[in-house]
Each structure stands twice: as structure tokens, then as C-alpha cells.
Amino acid sequence: MDRVIRLGLLGxxxxxxxxxxxxxxxxxxxxxxxxxxxxxxxVAVRDLTRRRMLPLDDAVFTDDPAAVVExxxxxxxxxxxxxxxxxxxxxxxxxQLGKPVVTANKELLAHEGPELYQAAGAAGVDLAYxxxxxxxxxxIKPMKESLAGDRVTRVVGILNGTTNYIxxxxxxxxxxxxxxxxxxxxxxFAESDPSADIGGHDAAAKTAILASLAFDTAVHADDVFxxxxxxxxxxxxxxxxxxxxxxxxxxxxxxxxxxxxxxxxPAFLAKTHPLASVRGSFNAIYVEADAAGExxxxxxxxxxxxxxxxxxxxIIDVSRNLLQTARGAVESQHRAxxxxxxxxxxxQYYVLLDVEDEPxxxxxxxxxxxxxxxxxxQVWQEGSGGSAQLVLITHRAREADLRGTVxxxxxxxxxxxxxxxxxxxxxxxxS
Amino acid sequence: MDRVIRLGLLGxxxxxxxxxxxxxxxxxxxxxxxxxxxxxxxVAVRDLTRRRMLPLDDAVFTDDPAAVVExxxxxxxxxxxxxxxxxxxxxxxxxQLGKPVVTANKELLAHEGPELYQAAGAAGVDLAYxxxxxxxxxxIKPMKESLAGDRVTRVVGILNGTTNYIxxxxxxxxxxxxxxxxxxxxxxFAESDPSADIGGHDAAAKTAILASLAFDTAVHADDVFxxxxxxxxxxxxxxxxxxxxxxxxxxxxxxxxxxxxxxxxPAFLAKTHPLASVRGSFNAIYVEADAAGExxxxxxxxxxxxxxxxxxxxIIDVSRNLLQTARGAVESQHRAxxxxxxxxxxxQYYVLLDVEDEPxxxxxxxxxxxxxxxxxxQVWQEGSGGSAQLVLITHRAREADLRGTVxxxxxxxxxxxxxxxxxxxxxxxxS
Numbered sequence: 001m002d003r004v005i006r007l008g009l010l011g012x013x014x015x016x017x018x019x020x021x022x023x024x025x026x027x028x029x030x031x032x033x034x035x036x037x038x039x040x041x042x043v044a045v046r047d048l049t050r051r052r053m054l055p056l057d058d059a060v061f062t063d064d065p066a067a068v069v070e071x072x073x074x075x076x077x078x079x080x081x082x083x084x085x086x087x088x089x090x091x092x093x094x095x096q097l098g099k100p101v102v103t104a105n106k107e108l109l110a111h112e113g114p115e116l117y118q119a120a121g122a123a124g125v126d127l128a129y130x131x132x133x134x135x136x137x138x139x140i141k142p143m144k145e146s147l148a149g150d151r152v153t154r155v156v157g158i159l160n161g162t163t164n165y166i167x168x169x170x171x172x173x174x175x176x177x178x179x180x181x182x183x184x185x186x187x188x189f190a191e192s193d194p195s196a197d198i199g200g201h202d203a204a205a206k207t208a209i210l211a212s213l214a215f216d217t218a219v220h221a222d223d224v225f226x227x228x229x230x231x232x233x234x235x236x237x238x239x240x241x242x243x244x245x246x247x248x249x250x251x252x253x254x255x256x257x258x259x260x261x262x263x264x265x266p267a268f269l270a271k272t273h274p275l276a277s278v279r280g281s282f283n284a285i286y287v288e289a290d291a292a293g294e295x296x297x298x299x300x301x302x303x304x305x306x307x308x309x310x311x312x313x314x315i316i317d318v319s320r321n322l323l324q325t326a327r328g329a330v331e332s333q334h335r336a337x338x339x340x341x342x343x344x345x346x347x348q349y350y351v352l353l354d355v356e357d358e359p360x361x362x363x364x365x366x367x368x369x370x371x372x373x374x375x376x377x378q379v380w381q382e383g384s385g386g387s388a389q390l391v392l393i394t395h396r397a398r399e400a401d402l403r404g405t406v407x408x409x410x411x412x413x414x415x416x417x418x419x420x421x422x423x424x425x426x427x428x429x430x431s
Numbered sequence: 432m433d434r435v436i437r438l439g440l441l442g443x444x445x446x447x448x449x450x451x452x453x454x455x456x457x458x459x460x461x462x463x464x465x466x467x468x469x470x471x472x473x474v475a476v477r478d479l480t481r482r483r484m485l486p487l488d489d490a491v492f493t494d495d496p497a498a499v500v501e502x503x504x505x506x507x508x509x510x511x512x513x514x515x516x517x518x519x520x521x522x523x524x525x526x527q528l529g530k531p532v533v534t535a536n537k538e539l540l541a542h543e544g545p546e547l548y549q550a551a552g553a554a555g556v557d558l559a560y561x562x563x564x565x566x567x568x569x570x571i572k573p574m575k576e577s578l579a580g581d582r583v584t585r586v587v588g589i590l591n592g593t594t595n596y597i598x599x600x601x602x603x604x605x606x607x608x609x610x611x612x613x614x615x616x617x618x619x620f621a622e623s624d625p626s627a628d629i630g631g632h633d634a635a636a637k638t639a640i641l642a643s644l645a646f647d648t649a650v651h652a653d654d655v656f657x658x659x660x661x662x663x664x665x666x667x668x669x670x671x672x673x674x675x676x677x678x679x680x681x682x683x684x685x686x687x688x689x690x691x692x693x694x695x696x697p698a699f700l701a702k703t704h705p706l707a708s709v710r711g712s713f714n715a716i717y718v719e720a721d722a723a724g725e726x727x728x729x730x731x732x733x734x735x736x737x738x739x740x741x742x743x744x745x746i747i748d749v750s751r752n753l754l755q756t757a758r759g760a761v762e763s764q765h766r767a768x769x770x771x772x773x774x775x776x777x778x779q780y781y782v783l784l785d786v787e788d789e790p791x792x793x794x795x796x797x798x799x800x801x802x803x804x805x806x807x808x809q810v811w812q813e814g815s816g817g818s819a820q821l822v823l824i825t826h827r828a829r830e831a832d833l834r835g836t837v838x839x840x841x842x843x844x845x846x847x848x849x850x851x852x853x854x855x856x857x858x859x860x861x862s
Binding site for chain 2: 018021026029032137138141146147148149150272276278279290291292294295297303305308312316324325327
């Protein structure tokens with residue numbers, strides 16, 4: 001029981017500090033479970049002069065990540081520095097040296113994940129990345145291990161806490177988007193540059209990682225059709241509520257006829273769907289599999305300690321394997337599956353139109369939908385005069401046809417604007 | 432890639448058949464992930480004459496479980512026969528022979544789990560049991576591995592699909608308990624003898640397994656305070672709904688001052704709690720941990736394919752380990768932690784009284800609560816004359832005091848009966 005696994009941390013920000021704190025706090029229990037003491041011997045930081053309130057000796061700090069990776073007294077590399085180029089180089093080098101890697105780097109994996117998994121495979125070394133998607137929520141291991149003998153058919157996630165917090169407050173308190181965002185920024189819940197969150201790009205990166213894993217293929221962040229929540233209005237939320245829906249920013253990945261469909265956008269979700277009850281800054285991932293059926297995983301998607309908890313779980317896994325010269329579960333070999341063009345999506349749509357309150361508008365609108373092969377399920381008018389709005393819910397239609405409809409609607413004089421178009425995800429409803 | 436892992440199945444009922452079907456269907460992908468072909472070489476069944484529509488050679492079947500365990504051509508034992516004594520003997524023998532075991536046996540583990548984990552530890556052999564709790568839902572691995580470096584403080588589960596189905600239909604359709612139960616039995620959703628389900632004993636067994644794992648101690652099914660849903664009335668559900676609650680049969684385990692509190696009973700849960708949205712026959716487990724915060728795992732708790740999916744995930748895990756002569760994650764060493772007596776619980780209560788509609792009843796009731804140190808948060812009367820009912824919600828009170836109150840209420844002449852007493856789990860609310 002006197003074996004020691006020596007950890008080298010790349011980065012010591014929010015997540016790194018969480019990892020250090022948890023390892024210190026749970027040291028005895030972890031030793032008991034792994035049969036070895038886990039010791040942090042090296043930590044690479046950007047600014048050596050910054051004081052850190054951590055239970056670590058000053059001598060462990062360096063500002064050279066490469067020195068950590070190369071060090072003889074580092075057995076496992078824990079990459080929590082973020083960013084793409086340097087982090088990717090460090091991870092590749094560590095794998096080459098036969099050192100297992102634990103990473104929380106969603107940006108890197110969303111662009112180079114499948115290549116890195118292959119590099120780990122070639123080196124016969126563990127690369128664990130539970131913390132890269134949805135913080136504390138165990139989702140990578142369940143997909144890679146628990147569902148290893150099953151076939152995942154669809155993944156639907158609420159993967160960004162900031163946008164879910166904003167949408168929840170808008171819906172529950174009637175406060176508009178800008179006001180909630182400013183307040184969230186003031187409280188530190190939202191970044192000062194929130195574009196990656198509210199634009200859906202953060203969720204898209206996580207969706208790419210999940211899609212790659214679920215469908216054994218290489219989905220890159222850029223493959224993900226992405227729309228943010230900037231355009232979601234209080235009217236949209238009110239209409240959704242009245243019809244029995246909530247509005248959520250979701251990432252959806254599915255396999256359809258050997259092609260992968262993958263997209264991130266705000267959508268109407270039925271209130272009875274388990275994802276609809278995910279409020280505030282929580283994340284959740286809903287998984288459909290052939291044998292297991294419907295599964296959902298819920299929890300904190302960010303934060304130093306929640307994300308740190310996932311990193312430490314991975315560290316314990318790879319350490320146990322290292323002690324036994326074994327390797328953990330691996331991804332399936334990748335098949336190159338094409339990405340289905342977004343235009344081929346078929347779903348229901350909600351369309352909100354600002355219109356002149358005059359006779360004949362509805363007829364023109366209905367004709368336009370009909371001309372493009374989009375069938376209307378429900379329609380009603382709200383307000384009158386200068387603030388008249390038409391609300392339409394379509395039957396299932398192709399994205400290409402809906403887009404054609406919207407373009408044509410824009411040309412009708414009595415329509416002042418197409419105020420909103422949101423997808424209605426009836427297809428993921430609980431049966 | 433031409434290695435073969437030979438599986439011996441004990442039992443071939445619903446779950447066993449699910450395992451056979453999944454292994455046949457996903458054979459190629461599983462071989463790719465494990466680096467070995469998984470082959471079912473022996474299957475012990477009770478009745479050799481029964482025809483089975485399974486892709487297995489007749490020669491694999493035997494009616495002697497011991498022959499499967501002992502067979503030279505069985506590397507991994509998969510116990511899906513159920514029951515306690517025979518199954519326990521077979522598992523112990525397999526571990527002794529150095530053969531990893533996968534089991535779905537909740538009854539056995541709820542009584543002898545910690546002893547069996549120790550036997551596996553002593554033999555240095557894997558004992559995997561994901562399928563023993565909540566079918567397809569990955570909960571054992573996340574608790575044993577993902578949260579290995581974290582500290583679980585509370586587990587709250589909806590662990591029985593039959594009772595959740597009954598409560599959901601009662602609440603949503605206003606059909607009473609007996610009617611829903613009969614219909615569920617006719618449809619095959621409920622057992623012909625449903626007492627283990629509706630009496631809470633099935634949920635108690637699963638809660639015991641989760642509590643043992645979460646708090647590193649030996650909790651037996653008999654340690655779990657258990658109440659079923661037989662007494663839950665439509666009035667209870669209506670009151671709950673009006674106050675913003677749903678009624679669920681929950682298993683709760685927590686660690687309080689080095690003692691384990693563990694109980695199963697129907698309870699009021701806030702509608703905003705993630706567990707409240709778990710409808711129909713679904714299960715879910717809500718976990719609170721120091722670093723990870725709040726987590727929830729949701730899915731199908733029963734059925735051949737869902738449970739089979741979990742069994743196959745375990746088979747792949749132990750096979751990968753076997754090929755590498757490695758061992759998977761283990762439980763922490765057990766500390767003997769006492770069970771906290773139920774009387775010491777402090778929570779809120781809902782009490783429904785059938786009363787005579789006459790002056791002075793409320794005063795008597797209020798005095799009785801006050802005399803026992805139980806403070807009333809809300810009270811109102813429903814109906815009048817022969818069907819008058821008093822509804823009371825208490826502030827947080829001790830179980831012992833509430834029981835004293837109920838006994839005393841029973842002695843008041845103008846109270847015809849104490850119709851319901853249910854716990855209100857405000858303490859597990861989402862903050």
C-alpha cells in the first residue's frame with residue numbers, strides 16, 4: 001500500500017484548484033480505493049507570482065507545461081489549462097511518453113477528439129475526459145462503458161448552464177433576455193463576453209464530443225448546425241407555455257440512415273419531457289438506446305468543485321489502471337459517417353409574424369405555407385392594429401421547405417417581420 | 432483479436448433472454464471494444480424441456496447451475512437466476528474459482544452485498560452488479576467510479592416502477608389505487624402478488640444496496656424503515672397538488688453524524704424537484720455529493736432489454752479486465768456505521784383527519800399537536816357534516832413526536848380516524 005502515483009497538473013485555475021482541494025480532502029479514501037497515494041508533484045501555471053491558497057508546496061509550481069509533461073516524477077498528466085494548441089501538444093507528448101492523460105478540455109476534444117483517442121489507442125495509454133462535457137455529470141463513462149454493449153440512437157442535451165439560467169428566469173419571472181444577461185454577468189454567472197454561451201457554440205462543442213462518442217465517428221464542432229438564444233423573446237416563452245411547452249437550448253445528435261444529424265438551437269420541448277424540468281444553471285443529457293431505452297443524466301455542468309469531482313474520478317480510474325498496467329474502456333473504432341445537411345431535417349415549427357391588422361393577411365400567409373408544402377397545425381392572432389401578431393405551429397415539415405416559406409413571407413407587404421422561428425421537438429417527447 | 436471470453440449464464444428468464452439477444456445483436460461492436468469475442472457456452476435453466484426462441488445451441492443448456500460455475504469452458508459467470516441461497520452459493524463458488532461474476536440479484540445483494548464484495552476482494556476477482564439497482568440506469572458505476580473521489584451525502588431514489596406507475600395514474604387521471612393496480616396486473620405491469628412492490632420492500636432492497644455503497648457500510652434490507660403506498664388516497668394526491676407537491680414512493684439514505692439514516696415511504700415532493708417529473712414506470716436516483724453537488728440518473732428500472740443492457744455493460748467491463756488480468760473499481764472498505772432510529776428523523780408532515788363537523792374539534796387537534804411539541808404550519812377543513820376532513824401540514828418535527836401526536840389524536844372522540852400521515856420532504860428540495 002505504499003505505492004505512489006505522481007500527478008502533474010497543467011493549469012491551476014477554477015477546475016485545477018477544485019482538483020487540488022478534492023484530492024487533499026479525500027486523500028485517505030482515495031488511497032484505500034486505488035491502493036496508492038496520489039500526490040501532486042508538478043503544477044504548470046501561467047503566472048508564477050500569483051499567490052494561491054492551496055495545500056501545495058511552492059516547489060511544485062512551474063510556468064513551463066512541457067517541463068511537467070516530461071518530468072520523471074510525473075506518472076499521470078492532468079490537463080486543465082484549456083485552449084487548443086498548447087494543450088493538444090502537451091497531451092500528444094504525454095501519450096507518446098506512455099503517460100495517461102485526464103483532460104477537461106472540451107474545446108480541444110470538440111475539434112481533435114477522435115484524433116487524440118486514436119493517438120491514445122496507438123500508444124496503449126488511457127485518455128479520460130469525463131469533465132469535458134457537462135461538468136460533474138457522469139456521461140462519458142456511461143456512454144463509453146455502461147452502454148458499451150448497447151446502441152445509442154439519439155442524444156439530447158441541455159449543455160450550457162448560462163443559457164438555461166437565462167431562459168429559466170425569462171420564463172418564470174417574465175424578465176427579458178438583456179436584463180437577465182446583465183444581471184447574470186454582474187453576479188459572475190455569465191462571462192463578460194458571453195457570445196460562446198448565448199450563441200450556442202459552447203453547447204455545440206459538447207454536442208460534437210457526445211455525437212462522436214455515441215455514433216463512433218468524427219464530429220467536429222464546425223459540423224454542428226448552431227443557433228443561439230439571442231432571438232428568444234418573452235412572447236415566444238408565453239406561447240410555448242400556453243401550448244404546454246418550455247423553451248430550452250438543446251443539442252441534438254442522432255444517426256439517420258448511416259448519417260449523423262447534429263444541431264444546437266433553442267426549441268419548444270413538451271413540459272412532460274424529463275428535460276423540461278431542468279431549471280436554472282443545471283445541465284442534463286437525455287440518451288436513447290436500443291436496449292436501455294430512455295436515460296437521463298442531470299447535474300451541475302460547470303464550477304470548480306463539480307468539474308473537479310469528474311476530473312478526480314478520472315484520475316482514480318487511470319491510476320488504478322496504471323498500477324495494473326491495464327487500460328480502461330476505449331471508444332469504438334471510427335467509421336467515417338457523413339453529416340446530414342440541416343435542410344433535410346423534418347420537424348415541427350413555431351413561427352411568429354408581426355403583421356398589419358388588415359383583411360386578407362391570414363389568407364396570404366396560409367397560401368405561402370401551402371405553396372411551400374408546409375402544413376399548418378394551429379394558427380391564431382394576438383393583439384390588433386399596430387401590434388398584431390400571427391402565431392403558427394406547423395405540422396412536421398422539412399427545414400428546407402420552412403426556410404423557403406420564411407423567405408417568401410418576408411416579401412409579403414402586410415407582414416412587417418418574421419419575429420421568431422423555433423423548432424418544436426415533438427420527436428423527442430416521452431411516449 | 433482471436434481471444435474468446437466464455438460466458439456461463441445462471442438463469443435464462445426475462446433478463447437472461449435480454450442478455451442473449453443483446454450479445455447476439457451487438458457482437459461485432461463488442462468484439463471491437465473488448466478485443467475478444469464473447470461467447471455463451473453454458474446456460475443453467477430450471478426447466479430443460481421449455482422451448483426458447485434464442486440464438487443458442489441446445490447443447491449449452493443444463494439444469495445444474497453448479498455445472499456452469501465449475502465448467503472449464505466458462506470464464507465469466509452471469510447470475511440472472513435470482514433468489515438468495517442458491518445464487519449466493521454459486522457466486523461465492525465462482526469467486527473462489529477466480530471467475531469474475533456479473534449479477535442482477537438485488538435481493539441477494541440487499542442482504543449479503545457487503546459480505547460478497549469482501550469475498551470478491553479477497554479473491555481479487557470482479558463482482559459487478561449494475562443491473563441489481565434500477566435496471567438500465569447507470570448508478571452503481573457512477574457511484575463506485577465517477578464519484579470515487581467525492582463524498583456522497585444523500586441518495587434519494589424512485590426505485591420501483593410499479594408504484595410510480597400507480598401513483599402517476601392516480602394523480603393524473605384521478606383513478607383510485609385498487610382500480611389502477613388491477614389494471615396494471617391485467618396488463619402485466621404489476622405482479623399477480625404485488626406486495627413486494629406496493630409494500631415498498633423492492634425499493635427498500637435497492638435503497639439498502641445504494642446506502643451500503645454510498646456510505647461504505649453494511650446496510651441490510653431489514654435495516655430500512657419501510658412503508659408502502661397502499662394507504663395513499665386520491666385526497667392525499669389532491670392536497671399535494673394544491674400545495675405544489677407530488678406524491679412519490681421514495682427511498683432516502685443519508686449519513687448524519689456517522690450514522691446512516693435509511694427509509695422508504697411515500698412522501699410529498701415539491702413539483703420543482705427533478706424527481707417530481709419522473710412519471711409512469713420510470714425510475715430515477717438523485718444523489719448529493721460534496722464536490723459534484725446534485726446529480727440525477729433517470730431511466731427504465733426494469734424489463735429484459737433495459738436490465739440486459741446493464742448486464743452486458745458489466746460483462747464487457749469484467750471481460751476487459753480479465754483479458755488484462757486487472758481488476759475493476761472496488762468499494763471502499765466498510766466501516767460499521769450504526770443505523771439511526773427512525774424516531775430521530777426530523778421532517779415536515781401532512782396529516783389528514785376525518786372529523787365530526789362540530790365546534791371545538793380544531794381546538795382539540797391544535798392542543799394535541801402543541802402538547803407533543805409539533806408546530807402546525809397550515810391547517811384547513813374540507814367538506815362538512817359526515818365527510819368533514821381536517822388537513823394539517825406541520826413544521827419540521829421529530830418522527831417520535833409526530834407518532835405521539837397521532838396516537839393521542841386517535842383517542843379524541845370527535846376524530847373519526849387519522850386517514851393519512853405522509854412525510855413532506857422539504858429537505859430534499861432544489862435550492
